[in-house]
Amino acid sequence: DAGITQSPRYKITETGRQVTLMCHQTWSHSYMFWYRQDLGHGLRLIYYSAAADITDKGEVPDGYVVSRSKTENFPLTLESATRSQTSVYFCASSEQGLFGNTIYFGEGSWLTVV
Amino acid sequence: SQQGEEDPQALSIQEGENATMNCSYKTSINNLQWYRQNSGRGLVHLILIRSNEREKHSGRLRVTLDTSKKSSSLLITASRAADTASYFCAPIIQGAQKLVFGQGTRLTINP
Numbered sequence: 001d002a003g004i005t006q007s008p009r010y011k012i013t014e015t016g017r018q019v020t021l022m023c024h025q026t027w028s029h030s031y032m033f034w035y036r037q038d039l040g041h042g043l044r045l046i047y048y049s050a051a052a053d054i055t056d057k058g059e060v061p062d063g064y065v066v067s068r069s070k071t072e073n074f075p076l077t078l079e080s081a082t083r084s085q086t087s088v089y090f091c092a093s094s095e096q097g098l099f100g101n102t103i104y105f106g107e108g109s110w111l112t113v114v
Numbered sequence: 115s116q117q118g119e120e121d122p123q124a125l126s127i128q129e130g131e132n133a134t135m136n137c138s139y140k141t142s143i144n145n146l147q148w149y150r151q152n153s154g155r156g157l158v159h160l161i162l163i164r165s166n167e168r169e170k171h172s173g174r175l176r177v178t179l180d181t182s183k184k185s186s187s188l189l190i191t192a193s194r195a196a197d198t199a200s201y202f203c204a205p206i207i208q209g210a211q212k213l214v215f216g217q218g219t220r221l222t223i224n225p
Contacts, residue, residue, distance in 0.1 A: 033213065042217035043157075043202070058212060090156055092213075102147070103204075103213055105156030 003027070006091050006106040013113055019078045021109045023091030031094040032074040033103070034058075034066065036087040043090070049074055081113045117214035118146070118186075118203035126222040133193050135219040137186040137203030146179060146186050147204045151218070157202065160188075193223045 004025040013019050023032065034046040035058075045058030047066040055066050063085060065077045074093075078085055091106040118137040127133055137146070145164045149157040163170045163179045163186065170177045176189040186205075190197055200218040 035215075040217075043215040045212055045214060048212045056212075059214070092157075094213075102159040102162070103149075103157075105158070107156050108154070 004091060004093055004104050004106045006109045008109060009107065010110045011112070013081050013111070015082060015113055016080050019081050019111065021076045021089050021111070023074045023076070023106060025072055025093045027093065027095070028071055029093035029095050031096070032068065033092040034074065034076045035090045035092065036060065037090060038087050046076065083113050085111065086113045087111060117216050118205045119216045120201065120203055120219040122219060123217065124220045126224060127193060129193060129195055129223050129225050131193055133190040133197070133221055135188045135201050135221070139184050139205040141207050143205045144208045145206045147206065148177060148188050149202045149204065151200045151202065195223050195225055197221060198223045
């Protein structure tokens, strides 16, 4: 039971480069989420998806792109990385939305933009 | 805003003592969830309490909910060093499709 996995776990990239963080879940959960966590800001929602091919913006979507061609995958792309995108990124999933359902989080992807 | 606000921001107690964390929110909710985050790890679900429940227990955890005051509390009894973590509440409003978190309470259990 692999659950929800993120890759890479650690990444250092240069400003201006494109970076993709992968998220894969084995439960066929409908909902998937991407959060970033920074000191002083807590967890902030970047994008979420209610089902394959359905995505929506969260609190801080600028500079990020997501796709959901398959239910189990929800990649997050930084089109042109900036230093302000240095953060820890968490992917999460939920079976049928939030009402009465647990959100399962991945272990995080540490991204440093230099 | 549908996020919860945890209080205090940081709490340091001795092992064996009880720890109480509070959560306040602004809108009517369907349920409220509490999560724990150990340093360097993802969040882990602890407990869910529905809007028609006033108290819920899970092992050493006790959660209360007062919808009239729009507040919840998480009590950890007989704390252990392994309870050192950040704790987040997540109020869920009807129809919500996204989960918004506050900054959490950082709990430190001193041996």
